Structures are given as C-alpha cells and as structure tokens.
Amino acid sequence: MLVSNPINREKPQKLYVQLYAVLKAKIASGELPEGSQIPTEDELCKIYEVSKATVKLAVLELARQGYLKRQQGKGTFVCKRVISEGLTMHTSFKELMLDAGLDFSTQVLAKTVMMPTDDLDAKLNISADTHVFYIKRLRSIDGEPVLLQEAYIPCQACPMLLGEDMVNNSLIDILEKKHSIEITKIKDYIELTYLTDEDARLLGLSGGAPALVMEQQLYSGESQIMYIRSLKRSDRFRFFIEFERNAD
Known part of the structure; x- marks a missing residue:
C-alpha cells in the first residue's frame, strides 16, 4: 500500500523531506486513516529504501505537526490534527x-x-x-x-x-x-x-x-x-x- 509515491534520488530535495511529503499525503487522502498504526521505522526503511535517520526525521516532523503520535512500546499512530483558524x-x-x-x-x-x-x-x-x-x-x-x-x-x-x-x-x-x-x-x-x-x-x-x-x-x-x-x-x-x- 505504501509503495506508491516513491522517493526520487534525482531530485535536489532532501530524502527526509520527500518521505515527509509522501506520508503526509497518505494521511490527508485517508490511505493512512486516523487511528491507524504506520509501519515501523525498519519497515519504512525497506519500503522506501532510505536510512533510519531519514525515516526518523520525517516521522518526527509529522509528529511535531500533529499528524502522528508516538506511543512508547506500541508504535506510531495517525491522529486527528487540529488546524488553527487564522x-x-x-x-x-x-x-x-x-x-x-x-x-x-x-x-x-x-x-x-x-x-x-x-x-x-x-x-x-x-x-x-x-x-x-x-x-x-x-x-x-x-x-x-x-x-x-x-x-x-x-x-x-x-x-x-x-x-x-x-x-x-x-x-x-x-x-x-x-x-x-x-x-x-x-x-x-x-x-x-x-x-x-x-x-x-x-x-x-x-x-x-x-x-x-x-x-x-x-x-x-x-x-x-x-x-x-x-x-x-x-x-x-x-x-x-x-x-x-x-x-x-
């Protein structure tokens, strides 16, 4: 399911930024619905053929922006994001x-x-x-x-x-x-x-x-x-x- 929107190493954009955009788009489209658990860091590394450092940066930024929530010992889950109005x-x-x-x-x-x-x-x-x-x-x-x-x-x-x-x-x-x-x-x-x-x-x-x-x-x-x-x-x-x- 997550193999679409592959990482393009020919782009000047950093890999973690590309992975961030891919995962964010899948959350926005509902492909990764609210409450669902995303693949582990190791699984994302294999799916997108990137390093663990790249995955960590992308996931951390999504968590900081309210798209993901990391639960100790359980994994990382998609959460409802509250958007401020103006x-x-x-x-x-x-x-x-x-x-x-x-x-x-x-x-x-x-x-x-x-x-x-x-x-x-x-x-x-x-x-x-x-x-x-x-x-x-x-x-x-x-x-x-x-x-x-x-x-x-x-x-x-x-x-x-x-x-x-x-x-x-x-x-x-x-x-x-x-x-x-x-x-x-x-x-x-x-x-x-x-x-x-x-x-x-x-x-x-x-x-x-x-x-x-x-x-x-x-x-x-x-x-x-x-x-x-x-x-x-x-x-x-x-x-x-x-x-x-x-x-x-």
Missing part, C-alpha cells in the same frame, strides 16, 4: 520567550564557524558542506542561570554576524535591524528532556535533572535562516509565547 505568531518576534518583564543578563560562551554535524543540515535545510555560525549563550536572571541557548545560522545568510554584539542584542534584532533580514515565521517545538552533566553544570543543576527544551526554526520568506535550541530550567519561570489573529 492564528499566527505575533509579528514582534522574541528570541527569548520567558515571562514578560523579566530582566536577564547574557554571557556568550562560544561563537565560531563549524560544519553541520549530526542532523544539523536537515534542521537548517542546507547541504552538508555549508559552513554554519555557532553561537552558545547562557541567560541568567538576578545572577541565577536560567536558560542555555545554542543558535546555528548558515554563514551565507549573514557573513558579518560574528562581529556583532551578542551580549546586549538579540540575534533576531541583529538580523532584522542591522542586516535587514526580516524574520517572517518561527516554528517552536517544546518538550521535556534531561540534562547532560555539562549542561546541568552551566545551569547550576545536577546531571540528569529535568529541563524544558525549545527548538525554534526561524524563516525569512521561504528560506530557513536560523535554528535555535534552548534548554530552560523547569523549576524557574515560564516560557511566554504570544499569538494574534491576522488582520486580513
């Missing part, structure tokens, strides 16, 4: 989404150029040989570390970025106000994780402590311009996200 992110984007009115300080722990590792090229939708700016910062409130943030930006998007003041300015403000790169859309994914020993040390916690992780994909038009991964202490403060209805 709601969009507020046009004044905030890089640091904590409760409004909080004053925080910023420490830049690292800023350098790197090549994509792991699945970073997929998360930024770039080729594996594209150079990327890596910025790591620690945010504190009243001297208490609260949020550890790692940002990745393709060098070609803003070649002079590393010369900017990242202590007193947000990356979004730098891109928009100094380099005229308008951020038009942000996708946020928030879940619970457990800190590694190094991340826990930076946040003043014990290794294995729970934390909230937010992954943000930022776009300028149709181009993805930045990927941010933020780790926030789950015991202090809250994330703050604002929506508004389009005026159109």
Whole structure:
C-alpha cells in the first residue's frame, strides 16, 4: 500500500523531506486513516529504501505537526490534527520567550564557524558542506542561570554576524535591524528532556535533572535562516509565547 509515491534520488530535495511529503499525503487522502498504526521505522526503511535517520526525521516532523503520535512500546499512530483558524505568531518576534518583564543578563560562551554535524543540515535545510555560525549563550536572571541557548545560522545568510554584539542584542534584532533580514515565521517545538552533566553544570543543576527544551526554526520568506535550541530550567519561570489573529 505504501509503495506508491516513491522517493526520487534525482531530485535536489532532501530524502527526509520527500518521505515527509509522501506520508503526509497518505494521511490527508485517508490511505493512512486516523487511528491507524504506520509501519515501523525498519519497515519504512525497506519500503522506501532510505536510512533510519531519514525515516526518523520525517516521522518526527509529522509528529511535531500533529499528524502522528508516538506511543512508547506500541508504535506510531495517525491522529486527528487540529488546524488553527487564522492564528499566527505575533509579528514582534522574541528570541527569548520567558515571562514578560523579566530582566536577564547574557554571557556568550562560544561563537565560531563549524560544519553541520549530526542532523544539523536537515534542521537548517542546507547541504552538508555549508559552513554554519555557532553561537552558545547562557541567560541568567538576578545572577541565577536560567536558560542555555545554542543558535546555528548558515554563514551565507549573514557573513558579518560574528562581529556583532551578542551580549546586549538579540540575534533576531541583529538580523532584522542591522542586516535587514526580516524574520517572517518561527516554528517552536517544546518538550521535556534531561540534562547532560555539562549542561546541568552551566545551569547550576545536577546531571540528569529535568529541563524544558525549545527548538525554534526561524524563516525569512521561504528560506530557513536560523535554528535555535534552548534548554530552560523547569523549576524557574515560564516560557511566554504570544499569538494574534491576522488582520486580513
């Protein structure tokens, strides 16, 4: 049943994006109906002749968008997706989404150029040989570390970025106000994780402590311009996200 819409390796589009589109179309058409269990990762690898990493990325993105639900020990199932009606992110984007009115300080722990590792090229939708700016910062409130943030930006998007003041300015403000790169859309994914020993040390916690992780994909038009991964202490403060209805 799932062998139609094969993956085309001649296309420039990444394989996980093609697999995502194939599975999404089958869910939309009812070929994979609500409540049904999709094939396992190993089965999808055999059906579409792709790697497990490709399958994981496609399935994870479908789950994040509400098309699939992963149940521990049982499998992955098609679920009903609730579509918002005309709601969009507020046009004044905030890089640091904590409760409004909080004053925080910023420490830049690292800023350098790197090549994509792991699945970073997929998360930024770039080729594996594209150079990327890596910025790591620690945010504190009243001297208490609260949020550890790692940002990745393709060098070609803003070649002079590393010369900017990242202590007193947000990356979004730098891109928009100094380099005229308008951020038009942000996708946020928030879940619970457990800190590694190094991340826990930076946040003043014990290794294995729970934390909230937010992954943000930022776009300028149709181009993805930045990927941010933020780790926030789950015991202090809250994330703050604002929506508004389009005026159109």
